[in-house]
Amino acid sequence: xxxxxxxxxxxxxxxxxxxxxxxxxxxxxxxxxxxxxxxxxxxxxxxxxxxxxxxxxxxxxxxxxxxxxxxxxxxxxxxxxxxxxxxxxxxxxxxxxxxxxxxxxxxxxxxxxxxxxxxxxxxxxxxxxx
Numbered sequence: 001x002x003x004x005x006x007x008x009x010x011x012x013x014x015x016x017x018x019x020x021x022x023x024x025x026x027x028x029x030x031x032x033x034x035x036x037x038x039x040x041x042x043x044x045x046x047x048x049x050x051x052x053x054x055x056x057x058x059x060x061x062x063x064x065x066x067x068x069x070x071x072x073x074x075x076x077x078x079x080x081x082x083x084x085x086x087x088x089x090x091x092x093x094x095x096x097x098x099x100x101x102x103x104x105x106x107x108x109x110x111x112x113x114x115x116x117x118x119x120x121x122x123x124x125x126x127x128x129x130x
Contacts, residue, residue, distance in 0.1 A: 034053045057069060071094070
């Protein structure tokens, strides 16, 4: 198995500037955002591009500083660990096993909203999964 080199030093610099951001962001359940998710360990889903970002679905907002999110991928996944949803007439998948508590400091930009019906199915899949 080939292990890819990860640029943790570059991520650490981004993380330092991310920590300086305000954490008073008004995010809501069902929203899709790009987050500065970072370089993670092992099988944890990484962010990508210059800001180590990844699209996520806001599953639960606890307050203006913290939320639960599910990372999103556009690669088709058929296992029970993923749930498909439609956004802008395109199929995407949330990774149920990758639920994370994140600071709103990580939030970069809002993309849109998941339909209520799809969001309900995602939540139900997560409940059944755990």
